Amino acid sequence: MSTAFLLLSAFAGLCYGQSTFTPLRPPSLPLAVKSPYMSTWQHAGSDGGNGGYLAGQWPTFWNGQVTGWTGFIRVDNVTYTWMGASDQNSLFVNQTNYEYTSTKSIFTMNAGGFVDMTVTFLSTVTPDDLMRSSLPFSYMNVDMTSADGSDHDVQLYTDISAEWVSGDHAANAQWSYGTIQEEASPRHFGPAASATWPAAHAPKSYGTKTDYTLTTSYAHPFPPAHGYGQGHKPTHFHKAHPQPTHKPHGSARQHNSGSSQASGIAYHEVYRQQQLNFSETNQQADWGYWYWATENTTSLSHQSGADVDVRGQFLDNGSLDDTADTDYRPINDAFPVFGFAVDVGSLGSDTSSTLFQLSLHQQDCIQFEGANGIETLPCLWTSYFDSNTAALEYFYNDYDTASSMASTFDSQISSDSAASGGDDYISLTSLAARQAFGALEYTNTPEVPYIFLKEISSDGNTQTVDVIFPFHPIAIYLNPTLLKYMLDPLFINQEAGYWPYQFSIHDLGSSFPNATGHNDGNDEMQPLEECGDMIIMTLAYAQRTNDDAYLAQHYDILRQWNEYLIEEALIPANQISTDDFAGALANQTNLALKGIIGIEAMAQIANRTGHTADGINYTSIAHNYISLWQTYGINYDANPPHAELNYGNASSYVLLYNLFGDAELGLNLVPQSVYDMQSNFYPTVFNAYGVPLDTRHKYTKNDWELFCAAIASTSTKDQFISTIANWLGVTPTNFAFTDLYDTITGDYPGITFRNRPVVGGLYAPLALNSAPSSGIVLPS
Ligand SMILES: *[C@@H]1O[C@H](CO)[C@@H](O)[C@H](O)[C@H]1NC(C)=O
Ligand SMILES: *[C@@H]1O[C@H](CO)[C@@H](O)[C@H](O)[C@H]1NC(C)=O
Ligand SMILES: *[C@@H]1O[C@H](CO)[C@@H](O)[C@H](O)[C@H]1NC(C)=O
Ligand SMILES: *[C@@H]1O[C@H](CO)[C@@H](O)[C@H](O)[C@H]1NC(C)=O
Ligand SMILES: *[C@@H]1O[C@H](CO)[C@@H](O)[C@H](O)[C@H]1NC(C)=O
Numbered sequence: 001m002s003t004a005f006l007l008l009s010a011f012a013g014l015c016y017g018q019s020t021f022t023p024l025r026p027p028s029l030p031l032a033v034k035s036p037y038m039s040t041w042q043h044a045g046s047d048g049g050n051g052g053y054l055a056g057q058w059p060t061f062w063n064g065q066v067t068g069w070t071g072f073i074r075v076d077n078v079t080y081t082w083m084g085a086s087d088q089n090s091l092f093v094n095q096t097n098y099e100y101t102s103t104k105s106i107f108t109m110n111a112g113g114f115v116d117m118t119v120t121f122l123s124t125v126t127p128d129d130l131m132r133s134s135l136p137f138s139y140m141n142v143d144m145t146s147a148d149g150s151d152h153d154v155q156l157y158t159d160i161s162a163e164w165v166s167g168d169h170a171a172n173a174q175w176s177y178g179t180i181q182e183e184a185s186p187r188h189f190g191p192a193a194s195a196t197w198p199a200a201h202a203p204k205s206y207g208t209k210t211d212y213t214l215t216t217s218y219a220h221p222f223p224p225a226h227g228y229g230q231g232h233k234p235t236h237f238h239k240a241h242p243q244p245t246h247k248p249h250g251s252a253r254q255h256n257s258g259s260s261q262a263s264g265i266a267y268h269e270v271y272r273q274q275q276l277n278f279s280e281t282n283q284q285a286d287w288g289y290w291y292w293a294t295e296n297t298t299s300l301s302h303q304s305g306a307d308v309d310v311r312g313q314f315l316d317n318g319s320l321d322d323t324a325d326t327d328y329r330p331i332n333d334a335f336p337v338f339g340f341a342v343d344v345g346s347l348g349s350d351t352s353s354t355l356f357q358l359s360l361h362q363q364d365c366i367q368f369e370g371a372n373g374i375e376t377l378p379c380l381w382t383s384y385f386d387s388n389t390a391a392l393e394y395f396y397n398d399y400d401t402a403s404s405m406a407s408t409f410d411s412q413i414s415s416d417s418a419a420s421g422g423d424d425y426i427s428l429t430s431l432a433a434r435q436a437f438g439a440l441e442y443t444n445t446p447e448v449p450y451i452f453l454k455e456i457s458s459d460g461n462t463q464t465v466d467v468i469f470p471f472h473p474i475a476i477y478l479n480p481t482l483l484k485y486m487l488d489p490l491f492i493n494q495e496a497g498y499w500p501y502q503f504s505i506h507d508l509g510s511s512f513p514n515a516t517g518h519n520d521g522n523d524e525m526q527p528l529e530e531c532g533d534m535i536i537m538t539l540a541y542a543q544r545t546n547d548d549a550y551l552a553q554h555y556d557i558l559r560q561w562n563e564y565l566i567e568e569a570l571i572p573a574n575q576i577s578t579d580d581f582a583g584a585l586a587n588q589t590n591l592a593l594k595g596i597i598g599i600e601a602m603a604q605i606a607n608r609t610g611h612t613a614d615g616i617n618y619t620s621i622a623h624n625y626i627s628l629w630q631t632y633g634i635n636y637d638a639n640p641p642h643a644e645l646n647y648g649n650a651s652s653y654v655l656l657y658n659l660f661g662d663a664e665l666g667l668n669l670v671p672q673s674v675y676d677m678q679s680n681f682y683p684t685v686f687n688a689y690g691v692p693l694d695t696r697h698k699y700t701k702n703d704w705e706l707f708c709a710a711i712a713s714t715s716t717k718d719q720f721i722s723t724i725a726n727w728l729g730v731t732p733t734n735f736a737f738t739d740l741y742d743t744i745t746g747d748y749p750g751i752t753f754r755n756r757p758v759v760g761g762l763y764a765p766l767a768l769n770s771a772p773s774s775g776i777v778l779p780s
């Protein structure tokens with residue numbers, strides 16, 4: 001692996017040390033990234049980040065607002081900051097390394113030359129384990145050991161602020177402290193049923209309207225919410241009113257050098273006082289209960305109160321006073337924080353470890369317009385656990401198992417990625433895993449699970465078909481059934497007849513977590529894109545699981561969408577594609593290709609389900625169309641020849657990423673000569689950081705570049721991968737992994753997409769591992 005070396009010069013006066021970054025320094029470092037609402041990061045890129053250091057800058061929610069999270073370590077009466085930017089302490093640890101894997105962010109630090117620290121943030125990705133996937137929970141483990149061979153007197157401190165519990169920082173927060181000691185274990189369920197909803201009883205009527213109005217521009221309305229929060233706290237603050245709930249521990253605290261006596265879990269519970277189910281402010285959830293937990297030992301002290309009071313208490317005393325502030329108040333009024341201090345005692349060469357855990361507990365996750373109208377879908381974790389504390393205790397005690405499962409998962413991603421695209425490819429896939437899965441919400445029941453995707457940052461829509469499409473390679477690679485759990489709600493809503501059009505819907509709701517449909521037909525129309533996506537993804541799932549029953553179950557509506565493709569795909573009307581920011585255009589070569597591949601996919605679906613006449617007819621139409629398409633959309637006179645952005649536009653070119661569907665489904669519809677042509681062409685149009693999406697702009701999208709790389713020659717594939725890995729390490733962008741960037745500057749192209757699940761598309765090369773070798777399936 002390559003190791004980038006970065007000197008920090010911008011923060012003269014503060015010293016964070018010199019950190020190396022392995023395999024590279026990402027634009028933003030994932031800290032707690034497990035769900036749309038458990039998504040806290042550390043900005044690193046030069047557009048506003050601090051270069052990749054945990055200390056000296058507040059962590060933020062993906063959208064930019066501060067989620068206060070502090071770490072201090074006191075060594076022989078001297079306190080060093082290892083996380084966050086409290087202005088009450090100006091001495092910092094030296095960070096020496098940051099490493100990311102698919103599930104972990106690992107910071108290595110040194111406090112004053114006396115103590116070595118390893119802080120590990122673990123957000124698990126468990127594609128085969130619905131129970132663990134359903135918990136929007138995340139770990140932070142702190143290991144400490146003497147750095148100089150001498151024993152040191154050590155105390156550890158960490159807190160979170162109430163900024164986690166709502167994006168409306170004027171809202172009142174409430175909190176409490178508790179301890180539990182139970183043995184919690186999840187309820188067990190058999191495998192999910194193969195038919196995922198009572199299709200027999202559901203209404204089956206389809207929309208039939210075919211005309212639609214072209215909307216010419218789409219807002220991506222996310223003003224930067226960068227950096228407000230504790231960094232800008234009011235100068236005056238009112239004193240908290242500490243009211244002891246427990247007497248301070250009577251005896252001297254015991255040392256916990258790795259062998260403290262466990263007595264359950266201690267937790268701070270924090271929440272928005274007025275719960276607003278299914279509401280968001282600044283993208284954060286306005287409902288749910290947050291828990292900040294650790295082991296309940298005799299060396300633990302705790303305190304809630306104003307930031308300056310709680311942190312000040314630790315800075316003065318090295319411990320907290322076990323009191324609770326009961327002056328429930330706005331999040332930004334004398335910022336309430338929730339602290340833990342651990343008296344490690346005498347620290348020598350034995351490693352002392354303390355595990356902390358953050359968890360979000362919501363009962364209901366999604367409002368969904370299903371077969372029988374709008375219903376409330378419970379969060380899936382509520383099926384497994386009876387209470388918030390049972391879930392949190394189970395998760396805490398699961399750390400060893402979760403950590404070892406995570407290491408196995410990390411190794412799988414690393415070795416498969418290395419085999420497919422080398423070390424640079426590992427840098428991409430391992431950063432993408434948490435982000436892609438972090439857009440998912442697991443709902444309903446273990447027997448009938450539905451997974452909902454948030455179109456994070458671009459529009460905030462629920463279950464956007466053309467965002468699931470770029471996400472879907474990671475599901476195909478890791479567990480294709482997850483894709484079915486995402487497609488199900490789209491089928492259910494449209495088969496119930498709520499959507500009035502013949503072609504597929506774009507999304508199930510304008511604002512996550514509401515999947516309440518678009519019964520008025522007022523949606524972001526991308527008719528060709530979504531019909532092609534639905535047919536291609538449904539077949540991709542069914543091929544890999546041999547679930548032809550699923551194809552039969554949904555045959556009628558798939559056929560309806562295919563009829564639309566037959567009418568519209570060859571000569572596409574003026575419309576937008578998934579790259580809506582690039583504007584509408586008629587005769588888009590790449591969009592037509594998606595539609596034609598969709599028709600051939602439908603031919604295979606027909607054959608797999610015994611619709612023999614349709615199978616013959618659709619096969620013939622697709623082959624006819626693909627011949628014509630080659631005469632319309634390719635500039636054979638150019639040197640080298642290449643596909644055009646739109647038919648007959650000789651000076652234009654395009655990333656022909658929709659060709660990936662032909663390879664993924666093993667259709668062999670498109671001649672190998674087209675693959676070879678594009679593979680030869682791309683190297684002639686690389687800019688410093690990649691190949692532009694098309695000739696209209698200098699920007700590109702790395703998900704689509706990897707779709708192209710996956711089906712290119714080895715040398716072209718390597719060029720895409722090494723160029724994008726290089727970009728990822730040097731881009732000035734500072735939010736979570738953007739997919740859209742300028743190929744010359746490496747920066748945002750005026751649109752700051754961030755943290756989008758489409759980075760699942762970086763797994764396109766790995767999704768091809770399971771591609772069928774033959775495209776012909778004869779009716780049985
Ligand atoms: C820390 O401070 C306390 C109180 O001032 C003192 O008793 C103790 O010796 C100091 N410890 C070290 C290692 O300096
Ligand atoms: C950090 O490292 C620098 C350079 O080695 C050193 O001068 C400084 O004292 C260290 N700071 C801390 C807090 O350890
Ligand atoms: C938590 O720890 C405290 C102090 O050791 C102890 O008094 C209390 O009983 C513990 N709580 C539980 C539930 O075990
Ligand atoms: C919010 O959800 C909770 C949990 O399902 C429920 O008990 C409560 O009544 C809901 N609140 C409103 C206002 O619907
Ligand atoms: C979802 O719908 C509810 C009404 O049922 C509304 O209160 C809430 O604000 C909506 N959420 C979003 C994110 O728009």
Ligand SMILES: *[C@@H]1O[C@H](CO)[C@@H](O)[C@H](O)[C@H]1NC(C)=O
Nearest residue numbers: 248313316317318319320321
């Ligand atoms: C904490 O320190 C303050 C002075 O800094 C002192 O007045 C107070 O007694 C100490 N509290 C405890 C519990 O040690």
Ligand SMILES: *[C@@H]1O[C@H](CO)[C@@H](O)[C@H](O)[C@H]1NC(C)=O
Nearest residue numbers: 571572574586587632647648
């Ligand atoms: C689209 O392409 C077809 C076939 O080349 C052509 O006949 C038609 O005029 C084109 N439409 C537009 C709007 O350019």
Ligand SMILES: *[C@@H]1O[C@H](CO)[C@@H](O)[C@H](O)[C@H]1NC(C)=O
Nearest residue numbers: 563566567613614617618621
């Ligand atoms: C093939 O499908 C098209 C589109 O539905 C239809 O118009 C045509 O009649 C079909 N041909 C045959 C032979 O079924």
Ligand SMILES: *[C@@H]1O[C@H](CO)[C@@H](O)[C@H](O)[C@H]1NC(C)=O
Nearest residue numbers: 645646649651652653695696
């Ligand atoms: C041809 O492509 C260019 C971008 O390269 C675009 O600006 C132009 O509008 C296109 N021309 C036509 C006639 O569509």
Ligand SMILES: *[C@@H]1O[C@H](CO)[C@@H](O)[C@H](O)[C@H]1NC(C)=O
Nearest residue numbers: 603604607615619776777778
């Ligand atoms: C479907 O089956 C027919 C024979 O009935 C065959 O000619 C055709 O190639 C098959 N199409 C696909 C896509 O498998």
